[in-house]
Amino acid sequence: GAGVSQSPSNKVTEKGKDVELRCDPISGHTALYWYRQRLGQGLEFLIYFQGNSAPDKSGLPSDRFSAERTGESVSTLTIQRTQQEDSAVYLCASSSEVGVSTGELFFGEGSRLTVL
């Protein structure tokens, strides 16, 4: 498809396990964002990749969280030793170089993580 694709759409895991969430941005989009949306809360910025620049990791809540992006393609968000407070919908968005400055992000449907 032409949109941002995220997998898995749903993930249930046990406390203490590691999880990996994947995002396939729209082809050609240089910018990629990860946001977290906890139940009843707004979007919480996690990390921002823009082209070859160093990623802005200022939103990662702890060192258990990390993200990688290969060139201008797929990104993975990894959460180690998951905790119950990590339960949330993790949203990925991408944007073209023009779109970055015009604020037009294209969002995926999200990965819902439940930590038991």
Add this chain to the structure above:
Amino acid sequence: AQRVTQPEKLLSVFKGAPVELKCNYSYSGSPELFWYVQYSRQRLQLLLRHISRESIKGFTADLNKGETSFHLKKPFAQEEDSAMYYCALTGVGSNYKLTFGKGTLLTVNP
């Protein structure tokens, strides 16, 4: 630091009534403001941006730099406007990182 505040978590109006969703921001540089919307079971999507000065689905928003506000308005609400609305901010100084408010859930009652 950049911050977006949406003071109302919930807003309920009747069909045909005017609606205003409030947004205030904090940003030291020259901001660019946006409204995003998420309808039930749909993806989050851009509704409008201040720089375009456009009206989308009857909604408008004016950037007031003096009051650091970017309120979203519609004169006559429709049931299909029921959705979650997020105000967002970016700017050159932030390398265009988009910061969102916590959102306002708008319910338009028949």
